Structure formats: C-alpha cells, structure tokens
Amino acid sequence: MKITDITFGMLRVPLKTPFKTALRTVNQVEDIVVMVHTDTGQIGYGEAPATAVITGDTHGSIVDAIRHYISPRLIGQDIANLNRLTHLIQGSMEKNSSAKAAVEIAIHDLWGQLYGAPLYKLLGGGDPVITTDITISVDYIDKMVADSVAAVERGFESLKIKVGKDIGVDIERVKAIYAAVEGRALLRLDANQGWTAKQAVYALQTLEEAGIKLELVEQPVKARDLEGMRYVTERVHTPVMADESVFGPMEVIELIRMRAADIINIKLMKTGGISNAIKIADIAALHGIDCMIGCMLETSISVAAAVHVAVARADAISKVDLDGPSLAQFNPVDGGVIFNESEISVTDAPGLGIREIRGLERIAA
Numbered sequence: 148m149k150i151t152d153i154t155f156g157m158l159r160v161p162l163k164t165p166f167k168t169a170l171r172t173v174n175q176v177e178d179i180v181v182m183v184h185t186d187t188g189q190i191g192y193g194e195a196p197a198t199a200v201i202t203g204d205t206h207g208s209i210v211d212a213i214r215h216y217i218s219p220r221l222i223g224q225d226i227a228n229l230n231r232l233t234h235l236i237q238g239s240m241e242k243n244s245s246a247k248a249a250v251e252i253a254i255h256d257l258w259g260q261l262y263g264a265p266l267y268k269l270l271g272g273g274d275p276v277i278t279t280d281i282t283i284s285v286d287y288i289d290k291m292v293a294d295s296v297a298a299v300e301r302g303f304e305s306l307k308i309k310v311g312k313d314i315g316v317d318i319e320r321v322k323a324i325y326a327a328v329e330g331r332a333l334l335r336l337d338a339n340q341g342w343t344a345k346q347a348v349y350a351l352q353t354l355e356e357a358g359i360k361l362e363l364v365e366q367p368v369k370a371r372d373l374e375g376m377r378y379v380t381e382r383v384h385t386p387v388m389a390d391e392s393v394f395g396p397m398e399v400i401e402l403i404r405m406r407a408a409d410i411i412n413i414k415l416m417k418t419g420g421i422s423n424a425i426k427i428a429d430i431a432a433l434h435g436i437d438c439m440i441g442c443m444l445e446t447s448i449s450v451a452a453a454v455h456v457a458v459a460r461a462d463a464i465s466k467v468d469l470d471g472p473s474l475a476q477f478n479p480v481d482g483g484v485i486f487n488e489s490e491i492s493v494t495d496a497p498g499l500g501i502r503e504i505r506g507l508e509r510i511a512a
C-alpha cells in the first residue's frame with residue numbers, strides 16, 4: 148500500500164457550551180482534517196486543531212507544513228514501513244507538532260487497515276473500554292457548580308476544573324464545587340499556566356488545609372518554568388501534572404531528571420503523534436511515573452487515535468482526559484471509536500475504523 152496524495156478538509160463542530168481556560172475561550176471545534184490517499188484506494192484520516200496558544204500551530208501553518216515539508220517526503224512510500232514513515236515525519240522540520248500528529252495518525256490508521264486489525268491491537272492490545280473525565284470551564288462560581296453537578300448527573304466521576312484566573316476566586320471555585328459533588332466525583336484542577344509558583348503553593352496548601360482532596364493539579368505555572376513546577380511539586384501533597392511544560396520525549400526525560408512533576412499529560416498534538424506518545428508512556432513507565440492522556444479541542448478522529456494509545460499503554464496511562472467529543476454538539480464521524488459520555492470503547496474495525504466524516508469542507512489544493 149503506497150501513499151499517492153495528501154488532501155485537506157476543514158471540520159467545524161459547535162461546542163455545547165463555550166470552552167474557557169486561563170489561556171483562551173472557544174465556541175467551536177475548528178480543525179484541519181488530513182486525508183492520506185493510497186494506491187489501493189484506502190484513505191487514512193488524521194486531524195489537527197489550531198491551538199496556537201499552546202503548540203504554536205495555526206490552520207495555515209498546519210496545512211503549509213504538511214504540504215511543503217511532510218507530504219513531499221511521504222509520497223510513494225509504503226505504509227508497511229511504519230517506522231521509516233514516522234522518522235520521515237518527525238525529521239521533516241522543527242516543531243509543528245500538530246501537523247506531524249495529524250499525518251502520523253492517518254498513517255497509523257492506514258497501517259491498521261493494511262493488516263486488517265484495530266490500531267490498539269497492533270500497538271500491543273488491551274482492554275477496549277476506558278473512562279474519561281470532563282472539563283468544567285472557568286467561569287462564575289455558581290455556573291461552575293451547576294456545570295459540575297450536571298456533569299456528575301451525566302455520569303462523569305472525574306471532573307477537570309479549569310482555574311488559573313484570580314487566585315482568591317479560584318480557591319472559592321474549588322471549595323464550592325467540592326462541597327457540591329463531594330463523594331460523587333474526583334476533582335482534577337488545571338490552571339493552564341495561570342498561577343505563579345508561590346500562588347500555586349498558597350492555593351493548594353489552603354485547599355489541603357481545608358480538607359479538600361484533589362486528585363491532581365495540572366500545569367500550575369508557566370510552561371517554561373520547570374523550576375517553578377519543581378517548587379510546587381516539592382511543597383504540596385496534591386500530585387502535580389505537567390502539561391504545557393512537556394511536548395516530546397526529551398522534555399519528559401529532563402522533567403523526570405529534575406523531579407519537576409509527579410504526572411505527565413501526553414497529548415498527540417504536543418508529541419507530534421503516536422510514535423512519540425508511545426515513547427513517553429514507555430519512558431514514564433520505566434521511571435514509575437504515572438501518565439494522563441489528554442486532548443485539545445478535537446473531534447473523534449484524532450481523539451480516537453489517543454484512545455487506541457490509551458488502551459495499548461494502560462500500564463503507563465492511568466488517567467484519561469479525552470472529552471473533546473463530549474464537549475461537542477454532535478459527532479461528525481461515522482464509525483470508529485464509540486464515545487458514550489464518560490465511557491469510551493474501541494471496536495475491532497481495522498485502523499481507526501472511520502467510515503465517513505460528515506460536514507467536511509474541502510480545502511483546495
């Protein structure tokens with residue numbers, strides 16, 4: 148099976164409610180869909196969001212990177228040589244992790260189709276059902292409490308609470324949500340870089356002294372402030388998770404060497420796809436470090452790939468934040484992974500199992 152062409156589409160799916168973090172507010176998923184075509188007529192699907200504030204990727208940069216740097220290296224290559232293909236993609240240029248991820252996902256989809264097996268089985272196999280949390284956007288306290296209670300009533304047992312705005316209000320936000328859902332859901336905080344290291348220690352120690360048990364706190368300080376991450380990790384009982392601070396395997400090795408976090412959030416859009424995600428999970432497992440697998444604002448195309456990785460690396464990935472499809476108003480994908488609120492299950496369809504994507508607007512060559 149040889150690669151003949153790579154084409155693009157734009158996929159727009161409105162969110163159920165605006166997604167608000169310390170970094171940005173978004174009303175709809177607006178992602179580039181990548182289609183890798185082959186001489187057998189089979190197509191592999193990938194997806195990349197333009198999360199410029201985190202990865203630096205924009206819609207234009209994603210298409211441009213693939214068109215001018217990645218695609219020329221891949222045309223004519225055989226899907227059976229997966230390792231060569233991932234090296235060609237990763238070595239095509241610096242950064243541009245979301246563009247690389249979209250193509251890697253599509254290539255892995257085709258790899259599964261070539262061997263007639265679901266991707267997770269080729270990656271090592273595992274239990275095909277996982278459970279995700281759901282994100283509660285940062286907002287007025289009453290709104291966050293109402294959203295949290297509604298999420299628990301929808302069956303979510305783990306809530307990812309966005310904070311990182313005003314430190315005093317953040318503490319009140321968490322106290323109010325904890326009181327409303329105590330015993331019914333675990334709380335994970337995500338400050339998206341919004342606190343200083345001292346503010347983070349103050350907020351977390353205040354919550355700990357108030358008897359509030361948090362499952363973890365994600366990216367309390369600026370992405371590049373690894374010393375700040377370590378400062379917080381050393382001073383609070385709540386496990387600290389690195390998200391924006393780590394993209395690829397080398398950064399993970401440095402983070403582990405510095406003991407700057409307790410947990411790592413793996414996202415395909417940061418790692419540049421599946422090959423590095425697997426490497427990170429394996430490095431973390433070797434060091435006894437726990438991982439979460441997360442997503443950006445993505446639909447069930449690229450999130451499906453993350454689900455296959457989560458299933459195949461359940462030894463290293465104990466936490467799942469793959470709520471993109473649950474945040475969206477509808478699922479544009481026919482086939483593939485089944486997203487049923489907190490429960491996500493993979494089928495035995497080859498590759499990612501995607502049959503059709505509805506509402507895709509073609510991007511002209």
Ligand SMILES: C[C@H](N)C(=O)N[C@@H](CCC(=O)O)C(=O)O
Nearest residue numbers: 198282441442443444468470471
């Ligand atoms: C969607 C997911 N739960 C999430 O919160 N992901 C990111 C932010 C993604 C974005 O801004 O698009 C995270 O910080 O963990």
Ligand SMILES: [Mg+2]
Nearest residue numbers: 337365366390
């Ligand atoms: Mg995060």
